[in-house]
Amino acid sequence: MRLFGYARVSTGQQSLEIQLKALKDAGVEEHRLFKDKATGSHIERSGLEALRQKVEQGDVILVKKLDRLGRDTADMVNLIKEFSNQGVSIRFLDDGISTEGAMGKMVITILAAVAEAERARILERTNEGRLEAKAKGIQFGRKPSIDSAKIKQLYEAGMGATEIAKQMKIGRSTVYKLLNCK
Structure with missing residues (x-):
């Protein structure tokens, strides 16, 4: 069994360091760490793609948190199935869950759906706040250019x-x- 690690942040301004430290502390060697600085709303990410190519049957992928692997429930379920079909399991360190066993897969599917719903609620609240601010006369965007x-x-x-x-x-x-x- 080889340990691999996957870390992701959404933007280039965010840091991967906390996730990478947790993965190293859990026993993942530096050359088996895969990372992305990209949104989790889709699975076309270079680090994730490289990880998918590298793992083999019996390997275990460690991820700090469930939402670091992805945000979209369908994508998460498909990734879990893909890895499971290869004989690769995934463990989420902070959540204390794993895809090893039927119960683990069910819990992960439920948590992925909850994460996706939470993301939708955050976007909804953000949009409501933006509309309310506009109604109060607050302007968004760049300042007008200087004459x-x-x-x-x-x-x-x-x-x-x-x-x-x-x-x-x-x-x-x-x-x-x-x-x-x-």
Whole structure:
């Protein structure tokens, strides 16, 4: 039996270190660690694909948490089936569950469905909050671009950089930067 580890974070700004440390502490060797910095909403991930190619019958894959393997219930069930058909089991360290045995597979399927439902509720609450904020007049997105022609016009009319910055609601350094570029 060989131990493999899989770690995933959703964005490049997040760190894999906590997951990787837990996997190493559980006995996974460095060269058997597979990782992704990608969303868990689909299974087309380079680290997961490499892991799928590497494991063989009798191997065990360790994952820190259930949602690190994936978020979509159908994908999770298919991955578990795929690994199970290869004779590979999966253990989730924080959840204390494993695909070894029928009961473990059932529990994982249920937990994956719960994780997917929770993700849907989070998105729903986020969208409700965004709509409420818009109704209150809060604007989203990039700030409008700076009218450099107006800045130049104000400067040529004798207005100082500090006053231009206050009027245009921008930094004084931005005023100087735009004036030097023109």
